[in-house]
Amino acid sequence: MSEIQKQGLTSMNIAEEQLRKLKELFPEAFTEGLNVDWDKLRLTLGQSIDVGKERYGMNWPGKADCFKTIQQPSIATLMPARNESVDFDTTENLFIEGDNLEVLKLLQKSYLGKIKFMYFDPPYNTGNEFIYPDNYSESLETYLEYTGQIDSSGKKFGTNTDTDGRFHSKWLNMMYPRLFLAKNLLADDGLIFISIDVNEVCNLRAICNEIFGEENFRNQIIIRRGAKSVQAQFSTWDKLGLGFEYVLMYSKKSDYRFPKMLRKLEESKTGSWNNHWRGTDRPTMRYEIFGIKPEEGQWRWGKDRSLTAIENYKKMLCDLGRNENNITQEEIDNWYIAQNDEDLDLLRLSNTGKPEHYIAPSDTMLLNDIWFDMPPHSSSTLKSLFGKKLFDNPKPLDLIKRVLEFGSPDTFVLDIFSGSGTTAQSVLELNREDFGNRKFICVQIPEPTTEKSEAFKSGYKTIADISKERIRRVALNIKNELEAERVKKSNQLKFENSEEDNIILDLGFKVFKLSKSNFKIWNSTLEKEPEVIQAKLFEHIQHISPEAEQEAILYELLLKSGFVLTTPIEKLTLAGLTVFSIAEGQLLICLEKELTHDCIKAMAEMQPTRVICLDEGFKGENADALKTNAVQIMKSKGVVNFRTV
Numbered sequence: 201m202s203e204i205q206k207q208g209l210t211s212m213n214i215a216e217e218q219l220r221k222l223k224e225l226f227p228e229a230f231t232e233g234l235n236v237d238w239d240k241l242r243l244t245l246g247q248s249i250d251v252g253k254e255r256y257g258m259n260w261p262g263k264a265d266c267f268k269t270i271q272q273p274s275i276a277t278l279m280p281a282r283n284e285s286v287d288f289d290t291t292e293n294l295f296i297e298g299d300n301l302e303v304l305k306l307l308q309k310s311y312l313g314k315i316k317f318m319y320f321d322p323p324y325n326t327g328n329e330f331i332y333p334d335n336y337s338e339s340l341e342t343y344l345e346y347t348g349q350i351d352s353s354g355k356k357f358g359t360n361t362d363t364d365g366r367f368h369s370k371w372l373n374m375m376y377p378r379l380f381l382a383k384n385l386l387a388d389d390g391l392i393f394i395s396i397d398v399n400e401v402c403n404l405r406a407i408c409n410e411i412f413g414e415e416n417f418r419n420q421i422i423i424r425r426g427a428k429s430v431q432a433q434f435s436t437w438d439k440l441g442l443g444f445e446y447v448l449m450y451s452k453k454s455d456y457r458f459p460k461m462l463r464k465l466e467e468s469k470t471g472s473w474n475n476h477w478r479g480t481d482r483p484t485m486r487y488e489i490f491g492i493k494p495e496e497g498q499w500r501w502g503k504d505r506s507l508t509a510i511e512n513y514k515k516m517l518c519d520l521g522r523n524e525n526n527i528t529q530e531e532i533d534n535w536y537i538a539q540n541d542e543d544l545d546l547l548r549l550s551n552t553g554k555p556e557h558y559i560a561p562s563d564t565m566l567l568n569d570i571w572f573d574m575p576p577h578s579s580s581t582l583k584s585l586f587g588k589k590l591f592d593n594p595k596p597l598d599l600i601k602r603v604l605e606f607g608s609p610d611t612f613v614l615d616i617f618s619g620s621g622t623t624a625q626s627v628l629e630l631n632r633e634d635f636g637n638r639k640f641i642c643v644q645i646p647e648p649t650t651e652k653s654e655a656f657k658s659g660y661k662t663i664a665d666i667s668k669e670r671i672r673r674v675a676l677n678i679k680n681e682l683e684a685e686r687v688k689k690s691n692q693l694k695f696e697n698s699e700e701d702n703i704i705l706d707l708g709f710k711v712f713k714l715s716k717s718n719f720k721i722w723n724s725t726l727e728k729e730p731e732v733i734q735a736k737l738f739e740h741i742q743h744i745s746p747e748a749e750q751e752a753i754l755y756e757l758l759l760k761s762g763f764v765l766t767t768p769i770e771k772l773t774l775a776g777l778t779v780f781s782i783a784e785g786q787l788l789i790c791l792e793k794e795l796t797h798d799c800i801k802a803m804a805e806m807q808p809t810r811v812i813c814l815d816e817g818f819k820g821e822n823a824d825a826l827k828t829n830a831v832q833i834m835k836s837k838g839v840v841n842f843r844t845v
Contacts, residue, residue, distance in 0.1 A: 203831075204827055204830070204831060204842060204843065204844050205841070205842065205843045205844075206843060206844060206845065207757065207760070207761070207812050207843040207844065207845040208760060209275065209717060209719050209721050209756075209760055209845065210273035210274060210275050210721065210760070211273045211274040211275075211305040211306050211308055211309065211760070212273065212305070212308035212309045212312070213271070213273050214270055214271050214273075214308070214381075214384075215271040216234060217308075219234040219236070220234065222236070226241060226244050228240060228244060229241035229244050257410065258403075258406045258407065258410060260368065260369045260372050260373075261366060261369045262366075262369050262370075262372070262373040263372070263373075263376070265336070265337060265373070266336075266373055266376045266377050266380075268337060269301070269336050269337050269339075269377045270377045270380050270381065272337065273305065274302050274305035274306050274340060275340070275716075275717055275721045276298075276302050276306060276340050276714055276715065276716060276717060277306070277714075277715055277716070277717045277718060277752070277755075277756040277759065277760075278296060278298070278303070278306060278712035278713065278714060278715070278755065278756075278759060278765070279712060279713045279714075279715040279752050279755070280710065280711070280712055280751055280752065280755050281297075281711040281712065281713055282711075282751075284668060284711040285708070285709060285710050285711045286671075286672060286675060286707070286708040286709055287706075287707070287708025287709075288708070288710050290706075290708065291706055291707075291708030291709055291710055291766070292639045292706055292766040293624070293627075293639055293640050293641075293706060293708060293709040293710065294639075294640070294641045294642070294709065294710050294712065294765055294766065295618075295624070295642050295644075295667070295668060295671065295709045295710070295711050295712070296641070296642070296643045296644075296711075296712045296713075296714070297643075297644060297645075297646050297664045297711065297712070297713045297714065298343065298643065298645065298646075298712075298713060298714025298715075299332075299333070299339050299340070299342075299343040299645055299714060300378060300616035300617065300643045300645065301336065301339045301377060301378055301381075302339055302340050302343065302714055303616070303643050303714060304378060304381035304382060304385070304616065304643075305381060306714075306759060307385060307641075308381065308384060308385070309759070309760065309761070309762040310759055310762055310763055310764045310765065311385045311612075311641075311764060312384055312385060313384070313385070313386070313387050313388065314385065314387060314612060314764070315385045315386055315387060315390060315612045315613075315614045315641075316386075316387045316389060316390045316391070316607055316608060316611040316612060317390065317391055317392075317604065317606075317607035317608075317611050317612065317613045317614070317638075318382060318385075318386065318390070318391070318392040318393070318613070318614045318615070318616075319392075319393045319394075319395075319600060319603055319604075319613065319614075319615050319623055320382075320392070320393070320394045320395070320615065320616060320617050321394075321395040321595055321615070321617050321619060321622075322375060322378075322394065322395075322396070322617050323371070323374075323617075324396060324397045324399055324400065324445075325360065325367070325368070325371040325399050325400050326397070326399055327359070327360070327361050330359055330360035330370075330371065330374075331357050331358070331359060331645070331647055332357060332358075332374045332645075333357055333358075336373055336374065336377065340716075342357060343357075343645075343714060344715075344716055347646060347714075349715060349716060350716070368400070368403060371400060371403070372403060372407065375404070375407065376407055376411070378616065379407065379408065379411050379412075380411055382614070382616065383411055383412060383452075385614065386452045387452065388452050388453055389452065389453065389456060390451070390452045391418075391449070391450070391451050391452075391456070391606055391607060392412070392449075392450050392451075393447050393448070393449050393603045393606075394408070394447065394448045394450075395445065395446070395447050395595065396445065396446050396447075396448065397425070397442070397445040397446065398442060398445070398446075401420075401446050401448075404448060405417075405420070405448060408448060408450055412450040412451075412452070413454070415454040416450050416451045416452065416453065416454050416456075417448075417449075417450055418449040418450060418451055418456075418458075419448075419449045419569050420446055420447075420448055420449070420569065421446060421447040421448075421449060421569050421570075421571055422444050422445075422446060422569060422570050422571065422572075423444060423445060423446070423447060423571045423572070423574050423576075423599060424443065424444055424571075424572050424574060424575075424576045425442065425443060425444055425445045425576050447571075447599075447603070458606060459606070460566075461566070461567035461605065461606070462564040462565065462566060462567060463564060463565060463567050463571075463573060463602075464563060464564055464573075465562070465563050465564060465565055466573075468561060468562065468563040469561060469562050469563075469565075470529060470530075470533060470561050471529060471532055471533040471536065471558060471559060471560055471561045472529075472558075472559045473548070473550065473556040473557065473558060473559065474556055474557055474559055475554060475555075475556055476499055476500050476501075476506070476547065476554070476555035476556055476557050477494060477497055477498070477499060477500075477554070477555065478497060478498060478499075478500055479497050480497065480498055481496065481497060481498065482498045483498075485498035485499050485500075485501075485502065486498055486499070487499065487503045487506075489503075489506055489507070489510065489547075489555055490510075490549045490555055492555065499555070500557065501545070501557070505545060506547055506555075508545065509545035509546055509547035509557065509558075510547045510548070512544060512545060512546050512547075513546045513547055513548050513558075516532065516535050516536075516546065519535065520535060524548065532546075532558070533560075533561045536558070536560055536561070537561065542560075545557065545558070546558035571599070571602070574596055574598055574599045574602070575596045575598060575599075576596070579591075579592075579593075579594060581594070581596075581597055581622075581625075582594055582620060582670070585670060585673045585674065585677075586658070586669075586670075586673075588654050588658065589654060590620075590653075590654055590655040590658065590660065590666050591619070591620040591655065591663070591666055594619065594620045594622050595619070595622040595623075596622075597622060597625060597626055597629070600622055600623055600626035601626050601629070601630050604626060604627065604630055604638065605630075607638075609630075609631075609634055609636030609637060609638060610636060610637040610638065611638055611639070612638075612639050612640075612641060613627055613638055613639065613640045613641070614640075614641045614643075615640065615641070615642050615643065616643040617643075617644070618642035618643055618644035618664075618667055619644065619663065619667065620663065620666055620667055620670060621642065621644075621666070621667035621668070621670040621671050623640060623642060624640045624642050624667070624670070624671045624674075624709070625670060625671065625674045627639070627640040628640075628671070628674050628675060628678060628705075628707060629674065629678070631705055631706075632678050632681075632682075632705060635703050635705075637706070639706065639766075640709075642667065644663060644664045644667050645663075645664070646662040646663070646664040646665075647662055647663045647664070648661060648662055649661060649662060649663065649665075649666075668709075668711065671709055675707035675708070675709075678705065678707055679707060682705070710765065710766065712755075712765065717745075717756065718744060718745050718748035718752055718753045718756050719743050719744055719745065719748075719756075719845065720743040720744075720745070721743075744814070744816070750791055753791055754769070754780055754789060754791065757789055757812055757845065758782060758787075758789075761782075761787060761810065761812070763782060763783060763787065767782055767783050768782075768783060768784065769781070769782055770784075774799050774802035774803060775796060775798035775799040775801075775802045776796075776798075776799070777790065777792045777795070777796065777799045778790070778791070778792060779799070779802075779803060781806075781808075785806055785807075785808050786808060786809045786810070787808060787809065787810045787811070787812070788803050788806065788808045788810070788811045788812070789811075789812045789813075790803065790811075790812070790813045790814070790817065791813075791814055792813075792814070792817055793814060793816055793817055793819070794817060794819055795813060795814075795817035795818060795819075795826065795830075797826065797829065800826075800829070800830045800833055800834075801833055804833045804834050804836070804837040804839055805837065807837050807838055807839065808839060809839075809841060810839075810841040810842075810843070811834060811839055811841070811842045811843070812843050812844070812845060813830075813843075813844050813845075814844065814845060815844040815845060817844075818830075818844075830842065
């Protein structure tokens, strides 16, 4: 009988993937399979191998275990939750409820190198807001217990206080694997922004330098925070009040260049004049203007540009009927604005005999690394949506929107610490403002709200519940605004349809929840006792969970086959059986429990790249023969990737 490949049911094996990449670069350093010949690798790399005992780097208790955690594939899945979603079948936005470590593992196959933009707002490690497994290698089991999906066995999610002897280590052990896995998802032209405060900024920067590369560090942005002045309450204190926090910025590649970024000024600046000479030394930029040729330094512009700017200034004087002695700055500014030409240059000789160029009036300035124009918090935004305060210290919308402007208006935005959903709201509103096509992937652990909180009393049992409802309300507000605008335009006498009127914004989101697999997946770490193994093998005869719904199985196979969760799915009927067509026929999935020769032939005729069927679909006395025929039928149509599960 011809063998049919088994469909993998775990997340991507990170260690194997890294070895494959290494083998592509240095095939000569490998023996059979993925076994590294270290001596050959050293010879290949030459002097680049550091064999010294003392190395620059960062270490902490548990770092070695971080790599074990990274390399341990996930056997979980993401269950669709239609009843909590908006426009499930059409939207490309995702809200995933679950532990972000497991979620990141599950996204590796589907989103590897596809995310161009990430914004993370992790716990600042100030105390009880830190809620993650104490044992990160058992995050899935802990999460399933935490959410009531399995019986309790002592594992728990816990807080991290400064009295804990491993205070910083616990935080680093939580962050390192998540950032490592996030980097795998980041596109080559991708950016990541991470908010943090003074408690862990040094540690965060150190591990980011290690994971993303120090050469890819772009900036450490300073923003204001809502200051809580402890000093006002006591006559003595141990530290000054904290009035700011940071946003670390890294790119995937060191050659990344930002677009020109501006910020609005509170008051517009009038035009001004600046010295045309500068201290940098380029001999080619030393030439004569106004009878002056510098012996050192240089002019700011090339000769042709400078000469044109001089003529432009003369033209302005002629247009206004003025000379250099009786013209005002206001007249110059008004003339310049009237030209409506941002590339127009003006150059003159000052009263002191120095060439100077014109700086146009502006209501903006170039963005730097100090963002004190940002509001310190965004509680009012949530209050306007819900009518009450449901969440402490949400991130400011203006901050996230500015950060998003560094990226493309047509990109995935990943936030694995979604909190109250500020990133999702920012994406929706920014798309509304510039008619962009950004898509969000927000991940939030269903952390319970306290029974005394306003959120709990209002029916929101978890922070994830708050976040989902926030997205729904923001989407509804935008829909209402757009409809009001359309009605207003249609009532105008001279109504003309514009391109913007035809743009359909994606205001929905698919909800998925981290859960145990729909399949009983063999675990190689089982006891070695023959009786135990035999019992487990018996359990795996019927390896599909009896509670598993067809859609849940479908999305698990979709995810573990490397397709994104928003891939179009079409339901077909072939030879009387249901077959799902994924990505316009690239993958066919048949979950029928009694396959037929005609159905297999019909699937093969469509010539998909891959086909997946249930193993139990091959039934009866002729099951082996049907499998053999199925393999041959598929091969005859060029389908070599035929798998069962």
